[in-house]
Amino acid sequence: EVQLLESGGGLVQPGGSLTLSCAASGFTFSSYIMSWVRQAPGKGLEWVSAISASGDTTYYADSVKGRFTLSRDNSKNTLFLQMDSLRAEDTAIYYCAETVVTSAFLGYWGQGTLVTVSS
Amino acid sequence: EIVLTQSPATLSLSPGERATLSCRASQSVDIYLAWYQQKPGQAPRLLMYDASNRATGIPARFSGSGSGTDFTLTISSLEPEDFAVYYCQQRYMWPQTFGGGTKVEIK
Numbered sequence: 656e657v658q659l660l661e662s663g664g665g666l667v668q669p670g671g672s673l674t675l676s677c678a679a680s681g682f683t684f685s686s687y688i689m690s691w692v693r694q695a696p697g698k699g700l701e702w703v704s705a706i707s708a709s710g711d712t713t714y715y716a717d718s719v720k721g722r723f724t725l726s727r728d729n730s731k732n733t734l735f736l737q738m739d740s741l742r743a744e745d746t747a748i749y750y751c752a753e754t755v756v757t758s759a760f761l762g763y764w765g766q767g768t769l770v771t772v773s774s
Numbered sequence: 775e776i777v778l779t780q781s782p783a784t785l786s787l788s789p790g791e792r793a794t795l796s797c798r799a800s801q802s803v804d805i806y807l808a809w810y811q812q813k814p815g816q817a818p819r820l821l822m823y824d825a826s827n828r829a830t831g832i833p834a835r836f837s838g839s840g841s842g843t844d845f846t847l848t849i850s851s852l853e854p855e856d857f858a859v860y861y862c863q864q865r866y867m868w869p870q871t872f873g874g875g876t877k878v879e880i881k
Contacts, residue, residue: 692818692872700810700818700861700872714868717775750817757830758823759865760808766817 664768677734677751685729688754693747778873793849797862806866
């Protein structure tokens with residue numbers, strides 16, 4: 656069974672940093688593109704970032720480019736999102752998601768971790 | 775980036791009725807569009823991919839159509855568990871993007 660468990664969320668001041676983790680199990684982590692999607696309170700979904708299976712290619716939404724860094728450790732089946740220069744508008748639930756081979760879309764999702772940026 | 779516009783924002787229907795949701799892209803995404811369902815307090819669930827293919831375990835009352843810039847998700851006869859928010863997403867071009875969502879509510 657595929658499981659994705661996010662952690663690292665919490666309260667951080669504007670301008671601060673936070674690193675989210677996503678621990679994966681139940682599939683061959685190193686073979687799949689992984690992504691982060693966020694959802695501000697009461698709002699819609701926003702695609703944030705994705706990383707290739709090997710980790711050598713990353714993609715970012717314009718809203719986070721230059722501030723967020725996505726990486727992965729395939730030996731530990733873990734995905735990381737380093738978030739710097741955080742802003743109030745980054746407040747959201749952050750979901751980790753796996754790109755399913757059959758569809759090439761986000762077939763498995765974690766339950767999310769809440770990031771609150773506030774003074 | 776490609777902007778996806780969903781309409782209507784809210785759809786008020788009764789169980790058993792047909793639901794038709796629209797997603798329009800600001801430029802062609804070929805067939806590379808998916809639909810997700812999200813219920814309160816839950817993560818999204820993949821329903822359809824590549825415009826018209828049902829994901830694993832999705833009931834046949836869900837169908838998708840379209841290509842290029844105009845796409846439709848149809849629920850042929852609404853069940854109580856179908857009342858939720860639906861999002862479209864494109865993977866044709868980076869950055870991937872989501873539409874703003876359509877809430878299907880009980881009338």
